[in-house]
Amino acid sequence: MAYTVLARKYRSTSFDNLVGQEAVSRTLTHAITSARVHHAYLFTGTRGVGKTSMARILARALNAPDTIENGPKPPDHDRYPPLDVQQRMAEAIMRGEDLNVIEIDGASNNRVEEARQLIQNAGLAPTDNARYKIYIIDEVHMLSTAAFNALLKTLEEPPAHVKFILCTTESHKVPATIQSRCQRFDFRSIPPSRIVKHLDFVLEQEGIEAQKDVVWQVAQIANGSMRDALSLLDRLIAAAPPPLTLSGLEDLLGLPPRQRVVKVVEAINGCDAATVLQEAGGLMETGIGLEQLVEVLIDRFRTLMLVRICGDKTDLLEMSDEERSAAAEQARGFDPASLVYLITLGESLLRNLRFSSQPRALLEACLVRMALADKMASVDAVLQDATPAKKKVSP
Numbered sequence: 001m002a003y004t005v006l007a008r009k010y011r012s013t014s015f016d017n018l019v020g021q022e023a024v025s026r027t028l029t030h031a032i033t034s035a036r037v038h039h040a041y042l043f044t045g046t047r048g049v050g051k052t053s054m055a056r057i058l059a060r061a062l063n064a065p066d067t068i069e070n071g072p073k074p075p076d077h078d079r080y081p082p083l084d085v086q087q088r089m090a091e092a093i094m095r096g097e098d099l100n101v102i103e104i105d106g107a108s109n110n111r112v113e114e115a116r117q118l119i120q121n122a123g124l125a126p127t128d129n130a131r132y133k134i135y136i137i138d139e140v141h142m143l144s145t146a147a148f149n150a151l152l153k154t155l156e157e158p159p160a161h162v163k164f165i166l167c168t169t170e171s172h173k174v175p176a177t178i179q180s181r182c183q184r185f186d187f188r189s190i191p192p193s194r195i196v197k198h199l200d201f202v203l204e205q206e207g208i209e210a211q212k213d214v215v216w217q218v219a220q221i222a223n224g225s226m227r228d229a230l231s232l233l234d235r236l237i238a239a240a241p242p243p244l245t246l247s248g249l250e251d252l253l254g255l256p257p258r259q260r261v262v263k264v265v266e267a268i269n270g271c272d273a274a275t276v277l278q279e280a281g282g283l284m285e286t287g288i289g290l291e292q293l294v295e296v297l298i299d300r301f302r303t304l305m306l307v308r309i310c311g312d313k314t315d316l317l318e319m320s321d322e323e324r325s326a327a328a329e330q331a332r333g334f335d336p337a338s339l340v341y342l343i344t345l346g347e348s349l350l351r352n353l354r355f356s357s358q359p360r361a362l363l364e365a366c367l368v369r370m371a372l373a374d375k376m377a378s379v380d381a382v383l384q385d386a387t388p389a390k391k392k393v394s395p
């Protein structure tokens with residue numbers, strides 16, 4: 001049987017299983033039950049956060065409301081077609097194949113001729129006793145100016161049986177004239193903790209075991225996009241047999257092995273410059289770039305700083321419980337001021353690396369400085385004391 005990617009297999013089918021978009025779901029649900037559905041919506045937000053899914057769910061709720069368990073019902077839903085007809089419609093809508101829910105890719109249908117065609121078709125009544133004809137225009141920002149202009153009139157006063165749902169990742173490219181004719185919803189990036197929960201659910205359904213850490217790492221890399229998280233999970237499952245592990249993910253993406261980064265920081269804490277250099281050298285041998293190495297170190301120092309200052313339960317950090325306690329353990333060896341110092345040192349190193357003709361030497365010198373920070377500080381103090389105080393120059 002053909003393999004269906006996880007992102008498609010687990011596309012949300014009702015308002016209450018779209019993760020992280022509760023505010024949009026609530027407003028749309030209320031609009032349906034109170035018969036105040038707008039004729040044009042604009043869904044914006046980064047990739048893979050549920051815009052197209054929400055558009056299909058709204059279309060389903062408008063044309064086949066009885067098929068959504070505990071879903072919102074329009075006041076006149078008893079005048080809708082019988083349940084089996086609605087069921088067929090709902091299935092086709094969720095597959096993106098229903099005749100009355102027309103999905104248009106704005107990128108490839110961006111010309112004015114296509115907009116005119118759309119307007120002409122919109123005038124025709126829906127088929128199969130469906131209540132509405134719903135146009136979902138994805139990537140709407142790709143329409144040409146002429147196409148946008150052609151749509152203005154219809155978008156303002158469409159026939160009663162027509163609804164528009166415009167979706168875009170780049171709302172600033174949608175003309176103000178279009179935006180002001182639509183009700184706009186901003187879709188949130190999904191917090192890692194919510195992504196983790198969804199990934200755990202998907203893994204359980206698939207019967208695949210995974211380490212906690214790897215799921216958190218996938219969620220973090222996805223950067224708010226559920227589709228990206230599910231696609232990465234797909235790659236990981238394809239790459240090696242379960243259980244899914246953090247080292248498997250690191251191999252797949254060429255990420256620095258977490259344990260080695262922790263060891264570098266441990267050696268910095270122990271003022272052990274030799275081990276710092278050794279471990280950092282080992283990391284570079286894995287193919288990790290110098291800048292990337294500094295970035296992961298800064299990130300680790302940040303984690304330790306937050307745990308040290310705000311405690312290991314802080315919600316400023318998104319990580320598994322195991323990682324939290326390991327970070328808390330390591331953070332105990334540092335005082336907050338030295339972590340601040342290490343971060344600023346790393347940050348200025350990052351800037352200097354870009355202009356250095358000897359970046360590796362610069363990096364190694366900085367790592368030694370990090371390891372010997374206490375001693376260096378006292379050398380600095382000695383030097384400062386030895387410098388004759390500057391005389392104030394009177395004007």
Ligand SMILES: Nc1ncnc2c1ncn2[C@@H]1O[C@H](COP(=O)(O)OP(=O)(O)OP(=O)(O)O)[C@@H](O)[C@H]1O
Pocket residue numbers: 006007008009010011012017018019020021045046047048049050051052053054138167168169190198226227228230
């Ligand atoms: N909020 C969410 N909750 C659960 N799954 C989601 C969510 N957002 C996205 N997904 C998953 O990602 C897939 C793609 O989502 P969708 O097509 O709705 O994203 P989109 O916002 O339209 O993205 P794009 O801007 O790239 O078109 C879905 O099939 C689903 O598996």
Ligand SMILES: [Mg+2]
Pocket residue numbers: 051052053138167
């Ligand atoms: Mg989409």
